[in-house]
Amino acid sequence: AQKVTQAQTEISVVEKEDVTLDCVYETRDTTYYLFWYKQPPSGELVFLIRRNSFDEQNEISGRYSWNFQKSTSSFNFTITASQVVDSAVYFCALLNFGNEKLTFGTGTRLTIIP
Amino acid sequence: GAVVSQHPSRVICKSGTSVKIECRSLDFQATTMFWYRQFPKKSLMLMATSNEGSKATYEQGVEKDKFLINHASLTLSTLTVTSAHPEDSSFYICSAREGTLAKNIQYFGAGTRLSVL
Numbered sequence: 001a002q003k004v005t006q007a008q009t010e011i012s013v014v015e016k017e018d019v020t021l022d023c024v025y026e027t028r029d030t031t032y033y034l035f036w037y038k039q040p041p042s043g044e045l046v047f048l049i050r051r052n053s054f055d056e057q058n059e060i061s062g063r064y065s066w067n068f069q070k071s072t073s074s075f076n077f078t079i080t081a082s083q084v085v086d087s088a089v090y091f092c093a094l095l096n097f098g099n100e101k102l103t104f105g106t107g108t109r110l111t112i113i114p
Numbered sequence: 115g116a117v118v119s120q121h122p123s124r125v126i127c128k129s130g131t132s133v134k135i136e137c138r139s140l141d142f143q144a145t146t147m148f149w150y151r152q153f154p155k156k157s158l159m160l161m162a163t164s165n166e167g168s169k170a171t172y173e174q175g176v177e178k179d180k181f182l183i184n185h186a187s188l189t190l191s192t193l194t195v196t197s198a199h200p201e202d203s204s205f206y207i208c209s210a211r212e213g214t215l216a217k218n219i220q221y222f223g224a225g226t227r228l229s230v231l
Contacts (some may be wrong), residue, residue, distance in 0.1 A: 035219075
């Protein structure tokens with residue numbers, strides 16, 4: 001069985017601060033995919049990144065960066081120089097290879113204080 | 115990027131009526147679409163997986179006669195909440211997967227907030 005844990009329920013930081021959202025996953029499969037989605041107040045889930053289990057390289061996209069560590073089964077997400085528009089609920093998700101279903105974490109509600 | 119349109123964004127109905135929600139992939143063909151339900155401040159709960167031209171696969175505990183899913187084309191899936199009751203009030207959100215399982219990114223619609231009076 002697979003499981004995704006986002007221990008941080010809510011985080012608040014002042015604008016321009018850096019913030020890291022934690023994600024820890026459990027799976028017995030050796031091939032799997034990890035995702036991050038952003039859900040702003042409007043409701044839609046916005047795809048941010050997909051990472052497969054064979055690619056442990058960290059990724060940076062603008063102010064966003066992701067740290068994938070198989071040794072600790074973690075896929076953490078860092079926002080640098082946070083902005084008010086980053087306020088949203090962020091979901092980490094796991095997909096096992098050959099499976100269609102995403103396993104979501106419970107989400108982290110991030111509030112950026114102006 | 116891939117765009118998924120969901121309509122309506124909000125619906126208020128009387129108890130006992132049926133409500134249809136549409137999910138369309140606008141710029142890609144979606145052989146598989148998914149329907150989720152999200153309670154306030156909670157994560158997404160998968161209700162069913164819908165494949166074009168075949169019957170939907172429902173998750174355990176989801177009433178298939180209550181939540182009718184139709185996936186008649188590669189760009190459209192519909193969810194009909196039949197004889198809605200106040201306990202069906204929720205946020206329903208669909209997603210579409212582009213092409214094959216290898217392209218396994220799900221793109222989500224903006225969701226439908228259903229309020230049953």
